Amino acid sequence: MEIITILILCFFLATVAPVIRQRTGIWSGWILAIVPAAIVVWLVVIYPKVWAGNAFRAAYEWLPQLNMGFSFRLDGLSWLFAMLIFGVGSLILIYAGYYMKTYKNTKRFFAYLVFFMGAMFGLVAANDLMTLFLFWELTSVTSFLLIGFKHHLKAARDAALQALLITGTGGLALLGGFILLGIEYQTFNIEVILQNPHIFLNSKYFLPISILLMVGAFTKSAIFPFHFWLPGAMQAPSPVSAFLHSATMVKAGIFLLARLLPLYSQSDFWIYTLTIFGVTTMFAGGWLSMAQNDLKKILAYTTVSALGTLVLLIGTGTAYALTAALVFLLVHAFYKATLFMMAGNIEKKTGTRQMDALGGLRHWMPVAAIISYLALLSMSGVPPMLGFIGKELIYEAKMKAPDAAVFILLAGFLANVFMVFVSARIAFSVFLGPKMSFDKKVAEPDVALLTGPGILVILSLLLGVFPEIAQNIISPAFTSIAPDESLVKLKLWHGFNNILLLSVLTVSAGLLMYFARKGLINRISRLNELFFNLHLSERFFAGLNAFMSFAGRKTSFVQHGYHRFYLMTMILSATALLWYGMFKMNFSWDSHLFEGVLSWIVLVAIFVIVSASIATVTTSNRLNALIYIGLVGIGLTIIFIYYGGVDLAITLIVVETLMIVIGAMVVYRLPKYIRYSGVTSRVRDVLISVVFGATITAIILAISPDYQAKEVADYFVENSLTKGFGKNVVNVILVDFRALDTLGEITVLALAAIGIASLLKLKLDKKT
Amino acid sequence: MKSQIIQIAATYLMPFLLVLSLVVFYRGHNEPGGGFIGGLIGGSAIILYAGAYGLEITKKLWINRPTALIWIGLAMALLSGFFAYLTHGSPFMTAVWVQIGSGPFALKVGTPLLFDLGVYLTVMGMLVKVVLTVMEEVL
Numbered sequence: 001m002e003i004i005t006i007l008i009l010c011f012f013l014a015t016v017a018p019v020i021r022q023r024t025g026i027w028s029g030w031i032l033a034i035v036p037a038a039i040v041v042w043l044v045v046i047y048p049k050v051w052a053g054n055a056f057r058a059a060y061e062w063l064p065q066l067n068m069g070f071s072f073r074l075d076g077l078s079w080l081f082a083m084l085i086f087g088v089g090s091l092i093l094i095y096a097g098y099y100m101k102t103y104k105n106t107k108r109f110f111a112y113l114v115f116f117m118g119a120m121f122g123l124v125a126a127n128d129l130m131t132l133f134l135f136w137e138l139t140s141v142t143s144f145l146l147i148g149f150k151h152h153l154k155a156a157r158d159a160a161l162q163a164l165l166i167t168g169t170g171g172l173a174l175l176g177g178f179i180l181l182g183i184e185y186q187t188f189n190i191e192v193i194l195q196n197p198h199i200f201l202n203s204k205y206f207l208p209i210s211i212l213l214m215v216g217a218f219t220k221s222a223i224f225p226f227h228f229w230l231p232g233a234m235q236a237p238s239p240v241s242a243f244l245h246s247a248t249m250v251k252a253g254i255f256l257l258a259r260l261l262p263l264y265s266q267s268d269f270w271i272y273t274l275t276i277f278g279v280t281t282m283f284a285g286g287w288l289s290m291a292q293n294d295l296k297k298i299l300a301y302t303t304v305s306a307l308g309t310l311v312l313l314i315g316t317g318t319a320y321a322l323t324a325a326l327v328f329l330l331v332h333a334f335y336k337a338t339l340f341m342m343a344g345n346i347e348k349k350t351g352t353r354q355m356d357a358l359g360g361l362r363h364w365m366p367v368a369a370i371i372s373y374l375a376l377l378s379m380s381g382v383p384p385m386l387g388f389i390g391k392e393l394i395y396e397a398k399m400k401a402p403d404a405a406v407f408i409l410l411a412g413f414l415a416n417v418f419m420v421f422v423s424a425r426i427a428f429s430v431f432l433g434p435k436m437s438f439d440k441k442v443a444e445p446d447v448a449l450l451t452g453p454g455i456l457v458i459l460s461l462l463l464g465v466f467p468e469i470a471q472n473i474i475s476p477a478f479t480s481i482a483p484d485e486s487l488v489k490l491k492l493w494h495g496f497n498n499i500l501l502l503s504v505l506t507v508s509a510g511l512l513m514y515f516a517r518k519g520l521i522n523r524i525s526r527l528n529e530l531f532f533n534l535h536l537s538e539r540f541f542a543g544l545n546a547f548m549s550f551a552g553r554k555t556s557f558v559q560h561g562y563h564r565f566y567l568m569t570m571i572l573s574a575t576a577l578l579w580y581g582m583f584k585m586n587f588s589w590d591s592h593l594f595e596g597v598l599s600w601i602v603l604v605a606i607f608v609i610v611s612a613s614i615a616t617v618t619t620s621n622r623l624n625a626l627i628y629i630g631l632v633g634i635g636l637t638i639i640f641i642y643y644g645g646v647d648l649a650i651t652l653i654v655v656e657t658l659m660i661v662i663g664a665m666v667v668y669r670l671p672k673y674i675r676y677s678g679v680t681s682r683v684r685d686v687l688i689s690v691v692f693g694a695t696i697t698a699i700i701l702a703i704s705p706d707y708q709a710k711e712v713a714d715y716f717v718e719n720s721l722t723k724g725f726g727k728n729v730v731n732v733i734l735v736d737f738r739a740l741d742t743l744g745e746i747t748v749l750a751l752a753a754i755g756i757a758s759l760l761k762l763k764l765d766k767k768t
Numbered sequence: 769m770k771s772q773i774i775q776i777a778a779t780y781l782m783p784f785l786l787v788l789s790l791v792v793f794y795r796g797h798n799e800p801g802g803g804f805i806g807g808l809i810g811g812s813a814i815i816l817y818a819g820a821y822g823l824e825i826t827k828k829l830w831i832n833r834p835t836a837l838i839w840i841g842l843a844m845a846l847l848s849g850f851f852a853y854l855t856h857g858s859p860f861m862t863a864v865w866v867q868i869g870s871g872p873f874a875l876k877v878g879t880p881l882l883f884d885l886g887v888y889l890t891v892m893g894m895l896v897k898v899v900l901t902v903m904e905e906v907l
Contacts, residue, residue, distance in 0.1 A: 647800045647801070647802065647805070650805050651808065654805060654808040655808065657812070658812060662902060665899075724880070725797070725876055725878065726797035726880075728796060728797055728801070731797055732797070734803075734887075735797075735880040735884045735887070740860070743849065743883075746842060746887055749838075750838045752894065753834075753838060753894035756898050756901065757835075757901040760905040760906065
């Protein structure tokens, strides 16, 4: 129940957020932050229960026929993520309230942001794969809206589209994987599935499920080769980058991997795949971050590297690795959100976020500089920050990894060196160094802009100095993903050992690289150009454009815009299908069909119809043709009356009259009649018409003798008066028995009227 | 170009046609007729008037926004479907009948009648809308 309350609270807050924003302006951040902050307090209060392993639950039926449920369960892992979502979320809201004041239409921005918060909470609290998928997709959609928030810029629109298509494709893959899992388990309940991993491991769908789940997690968490949407997503305003694209949404894939860990922890395939992709992403992200010039892009690539590290650690799966993963999750959320908010502050105050244009900012913004230094220290893993503990644990986990430890360790070492280098570069070139001149008057960012980063940095520091707190925070999460293992004790000081040596080496190597930066960055860029620039983003758009032009060609082939060819296609395919159906049913017709039903009246009517039809197509005067068609209708009316279809007859005669009246109005304005079509096409048209007419005639003859739906007709006739209280069966069918059909028909009529009216009002030909 | 003959004919025919359309509509449940035919006849009445006296005066005297008829008609048809759902919890489009009075003047009223009235108004509105637009834009 509590979980549902939180979800409703979030989504309700999202709907009123625009109003709050409009009423309170820059203070709206503080007001909106009250709700997530209160939820954080609640989460802290329930901590003993979570610690004791009592999960909060809520379960509802959704589609029981398909085993789908709408159910939630807040266990240790969900609790940790929920703390991140609402803790970082409230700080981001405070920050965004002030940050967004120079933007337009910020009302909806806050709605999206709060909505995302709710969706993300639903994702981490879900206890049913379909529920999880629902919220997974909601986070993709809100991410799309937030990346594309500055939608007047093409770059932002493209980045949003790219992110949506990639995470959306991943979402589809995930859905496929979930459905296969559901087929194997006959349930989507995550708890039940996790308790029986052997069904999955022995499943004949093992490989497809594994690949689909991995694609889902990898696209969401920007793992190589799907990593490129994340740097593009930096088009979003900074609060979004700090919240979605560093602390929460990109961790959804990591969350999924951690959540499903009991399922695949016995599978070598998973361990190797996660390790390979994790190491590649960790290394590539670190490498690519070095030569960037845009502050936010640098941070984005280091985020990619961090996500790779997390995948690697979860894939390794030992107690050390999982402890390291959970600690690093916290570490990364704290320092990366801080740095993204700082990048936003810098851009706001100086007007640029290009590295070569920035310098000496500590003179203008000393507090911001100190906060950033601390965050950068955490990023490079220097004591006493929490980042140090995280990095030590990661090294230790890699050293103790069962296979290929040396290779992983080397890649990890290099990735960390890159991090140190990047941190040093930001610290020295942006905040220290000579004062640069800026267009704007640079000043210390406002309190609201420093609150969030400040609190996060203090947390990094506090948890580093008192690692027991961090241990307590991650401990329930550890128990819920690896109940059989025991958490590694966190310590700031491990004594003099190989790991400490490695840390010292990392920092020194990073600093050394920084002092050689001038030549180094150029060389790295050149190397990237030569070997590593895969142009994934450009290729993605090239592929997208190729697909669009393929779709365009296909559409212009099928939807050519020639009315006559549409008619021809319809008539010919209908003819073919009808004949196919008739041959399949072994049609036959009764030669005695007409005995006793034809009279001279009907024969006269038929004669009128046939001769009027011939006259219609041969006349060269439009008004005459109109009248001949009317004559056909009158012939039909006679036949209807003769056989007792009075309703039909009345309707038909009114319709025919009106058609001639309306037609006469239009014919009067048409240009002179000229015959454009040649003999060939006329012969073709005659053939098609004759074939179609013959087909319809044949069908009527074939179905009349043994009328298949006789019992339906009998039912209507019998029950018209008793159940429909009407003697006119036709009308009772129309307004009672089959009223839904009639409702559809009159809706079509209404649409047709509006369509005709708008076409006529359109005045395509402006000259007349 | 306005013909005196048509104008006079329209003046007398129009009320007759409108009443006829209602009669046809009402008797439709037991005899040939119904909302669709009634709507067509009612629409024809207005078209006849418009043909005789022109667009301006028709709009002024009779109907300015035929689209409103369409919406009202559709809404009535839809509501008649929901009526049983709201009162009895029965499925969409279940008919509900009430008898008013007894003896020879007994009148049976039910949601199908409301539905048929919706059809009547929609058809009439559609016809008038199309013809008036044609008259406005083409002629």
